[in-house]
Amino acid sequence: ATGQPAGICPFKMVLLGESAVGKSSLVLRFVEGKFHEYEVSTIGGAYLTQTVSIGDITVKLELWDTAGREKYHSLAPMYYRGAHAAIVVYDITNADTFSRAKVWVKELQHQAASNIIIALAGNKVDLATTTRQVEVADAQTYAEENGLIFMETSAKTSMNVNDIFMAIARKLPKLK
Numbered sequence: 001a002t003g004q005p006a007g008i009c010p011f012k013m014v015l016l017g018e019s020a021v022g023k024s025s026l027v028l029r030f031v032e033g034k035f036h037e038y039e040v041s042t043i044g045g046a047y048l049t050q051t052v053s054i055g056d057i058t059v060k061l062e063l064w065d066t067a068g069r070e071k072y073h074s075l076a077p078m079y080y081r082g083a084h085a086a087i088v089v090y091d092i093t094n095a096d097t098f099s100r101a102k103v104w105v106k107e108l109q110h111q112a113a114s115n116i117i118i119a120l121a122g123n124k125v126d127l128a129t130t131t132r133q134v135e136v137a138d139a140q141t142y143a144e145e146n147g148l149i150f151m152e153t154s155a156k157t158s159m160n161v162n163d164i165f166m167a168i169a170r171k172l173p174k175l176k
């Protein structure tokens with residue numbers, strides 16, 4: 001099949017998790033290849049798109065960040081309504097954020113689309129040697145039990161950032 005234009009499939013992906021775990025930073029790293037040590041809220045609001053190729057399919061990822069409104073949990077359904085995929089982010093140096101991530105996962109499993117693809121990102125892995133609070137094995141086990149894609153990431157060093165977005169993107173065309 002020559003001369004066949006590849007279709008562009010848009011997919012909605014949301015990032016959920018506690019404040020300051022690095023949701024905006026992961027999006028900024030993935031889309032623009034940048035990292036800011038102090039604040040990322042400039043993209044607050046935040047809706048960014050990134051187009052990636054999966055074989056001969058072009059997938060347009062529409063990335064939604066909760067823009068600091070994760071405090072207002074009641075607004076959450078607005079973010080994940082219609083989402084094809086979600087990345088639930090926690091900070092490996094803060095055990096509370098892992099507990100909260102599990103609550104987000106449960107909520108998605110019960111309230112979001114039944115075929116939503118969920119990934120769990122243990123972010124700030126660059127700080128693992130000094131201040132790790134969440135063991136990788138615990139998160140791995142939890143992810144396996146819940147059918148989640150799982151990676152430890154660093155928006156700072158970019159470790160696994162492309163990989164986690166691409167692991168999700170590869171599954172998206174199969175949804176349609």
Ligand code: GDP
Nearest residue numbers: 019020021022023024025036037124154155156
């Ligand atoms: P959000 O509230 O979840 O969107 O978190 P932000 O993206 O605003 O990040 C919160 C803080 O954590 C900022 O100071 C970031 O620079 C920092 N941060 C984000 N990701 C990483 C990371 O992978 N490693 C380190 N060391 N800091 C990070």
